[in-house]
Amino acid sequence: MKSFGYTAVRDPGEAVRLGGRPGTAFIAGGTDLLNLMKDGVTRPDRLVDVNGLELAWVTETASGLRIGGLARMRAVAGHGSVRRGWPVLAEALLASASPQVRNMASIGGNLLQRTRCGYFRDSGSPCNKRVPGSGCPAIDGWSRGHAVLGGSDACIATHPSDLAVAMVALDAVVLVRGSGGERRIPIGEFYLRPGTTPHVENVLRQGELITAVEVPRTGMARRSRYLKLRDRATFEFAVVSVAAAVELNERRVRDVRLAFGGIGTTPWRSPEAEEVLRGKDLTADTIARAGRALVRDAKPRHDNEFKVDLVQRALAELLEGLR
Amino acid sequence: MTELVGRSVARVDGRAKVTGAAIYAADQPVPDALHGVLVMSTVARGEVLRIDASAALAHPGVVAVLTHRDLPKLVVPHFPYVKRFIPMQGTAVHHVGQPVAIVLATTLEQAQEGAALVSVDYRAEKPSVVIDDAREPAFLPQPFRDRPNEIRRGDAASALREAPVRLEARYSSATRHHNPIEPHTTTARWDGDRVTLFESAQGVLVTRTVVATAFGLPPESVRVVAPYLGGGFGAKGPGWPHTLLTAAAARVARRPVRLVLSRAQMYTSAGHRAEYRQHLRIGATREGRLTAIAETSTAQLTATEDSVFNRSDSTIGLYTCPNLHVRHEGVRLDVASSSYMRSPETTSHFGLETALDELSWQLSIDPLELRRRNHAEFNQETGERLTSKRLLECYAMAAERFGWARRQPRTGATKDGDEYVGWGMATETHTFAAMPSTASVTVGVDGKALAQLATQDIGTGTYTVVTQIVADALGLPLRDVQAQIGDSALPPAGLSAASATIPSISGSVDQAARAARDAVVALAVADRHSPLFGAAPAEIETRDGRLVHLRDRHRHDTYRAVVGRAGEPVRRTATVLNQGGHTYGVVFLEARVHARFGSVRVTRVVTAHDLGRVMNRRTARGQVLGGVTWGIGHALMEHTVFDRNTGRVVNPNLSTYLVPVNADAPPEVETLFVDKPDPASTAMGARGFGETPITGVPAAIGNAIYHATGRRLRDLPITQDKLL
Ligand SMILES: Cc1cc2nc3c(=O)[nH]c(=O)nc-3n(C[C@H](O)[C@H](O)[C@H](O)COP(=O)(O)OP(=O)(O)OC[C@H]3O[C@@H](n4cnc5c(N)ncnc54)[C@H](O)[C@@H]3O)c2cc1C
Ligand code: SF4
Numbered sequence A: 001m002k003s004f005g006y007t008a009v010r011d012p013g014e015a016v017r018l019g020g021r022p023g024t025a026f027i028a029g030g031t032d033l034l035n036l037m038k039d040g041v042t043r044p045d046r047l048v049d050v051n052g053l054e055l056a057w058v059t060e061t062a063s064g065l066r067i068g069g070l071a072r073m074r075a076v077a078g079h080g081s082v083r084r085g086w087p088v089l090a091e092a093l094l095a096s097a098s099p100q101v102r103n104m105a106s107i108g109g110n111l112l113q114r115t116r117c118g119y120f121r122d123s124g125s126p127c128n129k130r131v132p133g134s135g136c137p138a139i140d141g142w143s144r145g146h147a148v149l150g151g152s153d154a155c156i157a158t159h160p161s162d163l164a165v166a167m168v169a170l171d172a173v174v175l176v177r178g179s180g181g182e183r184r185i186p187i188g189e190f191y192l193r194p195g196t197t198p199h200v201e202n203v204l205r206q207g208e209l210i211t212a213v214e215v216p217r218t219g220m221a222r223r224s225r226y227l228k229l230r231d232r233a234t235f236e237f238a239v240v241s242v243a244a245a246v247e248l249n250e251r252r253v254r255d256v257r258l259a260f261g262g263i264g265t266t267p268w269r270s271p272e273a274e275e276v277l278r279g280k281d282l283t284a285d286t287i288a289r290a291g292r293a294l295v296r297d298a299k300p301r302h303d304n305e306f307k308v309d310l311v312q313r314a315l316a317e318l319l320e321g322l323r
Numbered sequence B: 001m002t003e004l005v006g007r008s009v010a011r012v013d014g015r016a017k018v019t020g021a022a023i024y025a026a027d028q029p030v031p032d033a034l035h036g037v038l039v040m041s042t043v044a045r046g047e048v049l050r051i052d053a054s055a056a057l058a059h060p061g062v063v064a065v066l067t068h069r070d071l072p073k074l075v076v077p078h079f080p081y082v083k084r085f086i087p088m089q090g091t092a093v094h095h096v097g098q099p100v101a102i103v104l105a106t107t108l109e110q111a112q113e114g115a116a117l118v119s120v121d122y123r124a125e126k127p128s129v130v131i132d133d134a135r136e137p138a139f140l141p142q143p144f145r146d147r148p149n150e151i152r153r154g155d156a157a158s159a160l161r162e163a164p165v166r167l168e169a170r171y172s173s174a175t176r177h178h179n180p181i182e183p184h185t186t187t188a189r190w191d192g193d194r195v196t197l198f199e200s201a202q203g204v205l206v207t208r209t210v211v212a213t214a215f216g217l218p219p220e221s222v223r224v225v226a227p228y229l230g231g232g233f234g235a236k237g238p239g240w241p242h243t244l245l246t247a248a249a250a251r252v253a254r255r256p257v258r259l260v261l262s263r264a265q266m267y268t269s270a271g272h273r274a275e276y277r278q279h280l281r282i283g284a285t286r287e288g289r290l291t292a293i294a295e296t297s298t299a300q301l302t303a304t305e306d307s308v309f310n311r312s313d314s315t316i317g318l319y320t321c322p323n324l325h326v327r328h329e330g331v332r333l334d335v336a337s338s339s340y341m342r343s344p345e346t347t348s349h350f351g352l353e354t355a356l357d358e359l360s361w362q363l364s365i366d367p368l369e370l371r372r373r374n375h376a377e378f379n380q381e382t383g384e385r386l387t388s389k390r391l392l393e394c395y396a397m398a399a400e401r402f403g404w405a406r407r408q409p410r411t412g413a414t415k416d417g418d419e420y421v422g423w424g425m426a427t428e429t430h431t432f433a434a435m436p437s438t439a440s441v442t443v444g445v446d447g448k449a450l451a452q453l454a455t456q457d458i459g460t461g462t463y464t465v466v467t468q469i470v471a472d473a474l475g476l477p478l479r480d481v482q483a484q485i486g487d488s489a490l491p492p493a494g495l496s497a498a499s500a501t502i503p504s505i506s507g508s509v510d511q512a513a514r515a516a517r518d519a520v521v522a523l524a525v526a527d528r529h530s531p532l533f534g535a536a537p538a539e540i541e542t543r544d545g546r547l548v549h550l551r552d553r554h555r556h557d558t559y560r561a562v563v564g565r566a567g568e569p570v571r572r573t574a575t576v577l578n579q580g581g582h583t584y585g586v587v588f589l590e591a592r593v594h595a596r597f598g599s600v601r602v603t604r605v606v607t608a609h610d611l612g613r614v615m616n617r618r619t620a621r622g623q624v625l626g627g628v629t630w631g632i633g634h635a636l637m638e639h640t641v642f643d644r645n646t647g648r649v650v651n652p653n654l655s656t657y658l659v660p661v662n663a664d665a666p667p668e669v670e671t672l673f674v675d676k677p678d679p680a681s682t683a684m685g686a687r688g689f690g691e692t693p694i695t696g697v698p699a700a701i702g703n704a705i706y707h708a709t710g711r712r713l714r715d716l717p718i719t720q721d722k723l724l
Helices: A012-019 A033-038 A073-078 A080-085 A087-094 A099-104 A107-111 A162-169 A271-277 A284-294 A306-322 B014-019 B054-058 B108-117 B156-162 B204-215 B241-253 B313-317 B346-363 B367-373 B391-402 B462-474 B501-525 B559-566 B617-636 B697-709
Strands: A005-008 A024-027 A046-049 A058-060 A064-068 A173-178 A181-186 A209-216 A224-229 A240-249 A252-261 B034-040 B046-052 B062-067 B099-105 B119-124 B150-153 B165-173 B185-191 B194-199 B222-225 B257-260 B276-284 B290-302 B323-333 B414-416 B419-432 B438-443 B449-452 B481-484 B540-543 B546-549 B556-558 B570-575 B581-594 B600-610 B669-673
Touching: A012 A024, A012 A046, A012 A173, A012 A209, A024 A033, A058 A080, A064 A080, A073 A080, A073 A087, A073 A099, A073 A107, A080 A087, A087 A162, A087 A224, A087 A240, A107 A162, A107 A209, A162 A224, A162 A240, A162 A252, A224 A306, A240 A306, A252 A271, A252 A284, A252 A306, A271 A284, A284 A306, B034 B108, B034 B241, B046 B099, B054 B062, B054 B108, B062 B108, B062 B241, B099 B108, B099 B241, B156 B276, B156 B290, B156 B323, B165 B346, B185 B241, B194 B204, B194 B241, B204 B222, B204 B241, B241 B257, B276 B346, B290 B346, B313 B323, B313 B346, B313 B419, B346 B367, B346 B419, B346 B697, B367 B391, B367 B419, B391 B419, B391 B581, B391 B600, B391 B669, B419 B600, B419 B697, B438 B462, B438 B501, B449 B462, B449 B501, B462 B481, B462 B501, B501 B540, B501 B546, B501 B559, B501 B570, B546 B559, B556 B559, B581 B697, B600 B617, B600 B697, B617 B669, B617 B697
Parallel strands: A005 A046, A024 A046, B034 B257, B194 B222, B290 B323, B449 B481, B600 B669
Antiparallel strands: A058 A064, A064 A209, A173 A181, A173 A209, A224 A240, A240 A252, B034 B099, B046 B119, B062 B099, B150 B323, B165 B276, B185 B194, B185 B257, B276 B290, B414 B419, B419 B581, B438 B449, B438 B570, B540 B546, B546 B556, B581 B600
16 A cells, blocks of 8 residues: 555544645545555545544434434434435445444445446556546446446446435435535536546545535435345345335325436436326336336446346336335 | 264364464564565466566665566476466466565565556467357366376267257356455565475465475475464465465565465465356156266366366266266366365256256156165265265255155245245265374373374364364363364374365374373373272273273372373374265255345255264354355355456455355254264264365255246356346
8 A cells, every 4th residue: 555644633624625635535434445545546645534523413404304424324324313204315324335334434435435346446457437548448348237327438337325326316415615615516416427537426626525415305205215136135235226205196106206326327316217207106007117218228238238127127116115 | 982072062262263362374473574565467468578666666665576587496396286387487477466576575565565566567468268268179188186087987978869868958157266264374484494484274284395395495394384274265275376485585585574465366376166167968767867977067277277176076976877978178268277166066066966956857756856766875986885875864854854845846836925935955965085194192291181283273173173082082171182283393184175184183183192091091000109000901981181990989090190290291193094085965945036136045954964973063063054155155146257358357355256144144054964973984983074065055056946936047156137
């Protein structure tokens, strides 16, 4: 591992000031960053430890939920307000990683974790995301874990966070603080598709700190669920996952949010599938049509064709359970 | 007198292991040691053109960067070193992850960063790394360890032609890696022309031979120490380049060197289970009796080796079949060497046991009954009667406990909630070895016993079983017996591979302990100060550390008093030879297949095994639990992925190479044992066992999936996409 400087901060202003220098990274739980550093994938010069900041709270307000950027996955998953009002969040978190990782890992760090693409994490392989312009071996190589939606000729890696998928289904807003002040970024605008610049994954600027995530209170949120399919029973990333939030009037869908993991280059919202369902009854037929709308533009590769089918099955399973 | 052998005795080293008191190879304090980190080739086929170490050498703490130019010339050892070359002796590159340089530094982090800073130019050619991409057709390799790769019996071709019933199918299996939790490690320290290695080794003497040969040293000049092992599964048996390169680097640097392979490096450094294809043709009578088997397998060999490790032992001899033609073929690929991996026969056994299930459906014969009809009473190769084979008893015990008689002979017959439920079974078998082993047992002046031999505990329970045997033979409580193993300076003993430890060492340990007991009894009856003075040795019983006159029970003495008075320890040594053989068993299990997602869970397992005498029920059951879980991983998830363009392993870590977690293990595994001593075994009636209880699990799962769904899957692992 490359030698690096280390400063622990107690004040967000100081974090932002120190974090603004190129080559600096924030460290929270370290559950992703340290792996990347040990594998030589990321090589920061300096770490700014933000664990001392007073950002580990979860509060319920009239308008919704506020989760501090340093709240731990375990604390959020077990929080009574979350479980009652935003169950999809608790379910997505409990389906993530292991208890040990959840004890350490923060919400901000979770949203910023990097892809599990094996080529990205192997510093001996080319990879456009790690070394821009070096190529993407996944496109003609091992693509089972990769995206069928949102990819480009430069990169087809999935975003691995389960939490982010749930947040997308809840229209969350990411609150960040940087040298230029504070910004509120709707989660739907937070992540970027790879295009020709797969190394740029989100709209954060150098030194911007995630201070909180706000989740609005909605009827849909209370009726929200997460379904994750994986290659072993637990402690594994999604092959495909679905977050659904639905508001029903009898069987009729008043409003719905659908987001997906494992199939997109970003936590994938599908307005097309939502549109099919809005104002309709949740029947086997409308659900099937929503599934087809979801994958209309899917571009499967050698090893991930099955996801096109599997994600529709997962969607059906979840929506049938919400009827 | 047997009190402890056979019982469920908890591991005597358990506390040391869970408290961290157990010193593993990389924990050994070695003053002044440098840390070594290997730089490994990033290309699969080609040549090293230039190595630029200047940036690495400029890095703080880096002491040296050694390449093929710096190392002494080494002799390539023969088996059990399975690789046919030693890296860093020249510039040719045969696989990704072949060591090309070693960086030595004061701290581990400095050595790692130094390794990252070494820049290597290669001439690279496009590699072929999977069987589908082989440049040349499959061929029949030379015999390996004197065993031919083509086996014929009778006339399989005509028997197949004439068979009333025929079955033909192709089975395949992905590459797998051992993944012991303790990474491979070597610490080498030279004292003149003698070298000591603290090594993660399954065989301290094997490693000693390999190192002595490579450096042209007499074996006595090499000492290998491995008191504990964090799993090996075959990966730490043969002796591998990193050990030799560490020793060579320490010699050049004139400092001790410690090297620990990273998890990713382990995927190219210490063998794997080769990618495998199997084409089976079976002929049978309408009653299901096998008349012919023709099998051609294709294994992933390498550019430099053609050893076939996954022999079709069960195809050759598990069932009665007069006509046989087996060919173990292979193709040369640009991958790192393969090797033995826990139950090498698992790969071919999957095909055979699946084919029998297919035949049972074709003939509408219960799969268990089909196996009974083909039960082998005789060794199929030599014609000798198989003595003490209790497989039929295993079938009966486990079938009864599982409730197999209630099986519905239709596919898709049972659905429970969202899942189809199916039952499957398969025979289990493993060929174990026995290796010459000497043991010594010393009774000290404190009345405590010490057993010493150069075997090892690879996590399976050797310390415990040795302690049990000695305690029983001497009549000492368990706490007064210690075992010292894992050091090549001790009396020579077999390596812990091929399920050979128990069959190799038990007889010698028992005999040495009995001899020591007899010697102490002889001391007592000859000692005027002993209450037993003048008694006949045959009249003395030893129990709980005491020597008691059988008829005159108030005459007694203790080990401590007798040996204490004698003033010097009593030491006896014994060598009892044993033979290898076969262990048998059966697994029945229930699997559930999600109707919508195709995901599979194993929900109930019953096994029965015949391993001769069971030395310790608890550690034997541990082997079954580990084996069943491994079998589940083998069937449903484990596989190593190669990038076909570059030859690199794409999933070289435990977050993407999936092994089962607790939630994948079945809630219930019932482990039954016949537990009757094998009279032919000089190891107190015990046979080798550890690898047996994986062998049938993958086929049993596939067979249960078929029963559940009517879908026959012949390619492992069975991931959920294959069942959509
Ligand atoms: C074995 C394993 C299994 C896992 N399985 C899953 C899974 O199934 N599903 C899943 O969703 N995740 C999974 N994860 C990922 C895990 O959720 C993330 O590693 C974790 O959430 C990261 O949080 P952290 O606090 O440890 O972040 P760190 O590792 O400390 O940081 C991650 C990144 O975020 C940045 N950062 C951290 N905090 C902030 C902040 N407040 N503002 C700005 N930048 C910040 C860091 O600079 C770094 O770039 C798994 C991880 C492991 C190790
Ligand atoms: S998919 Fe993206 S992350 Fe993976 S190798 Fe290609 S560019 Fe790199």
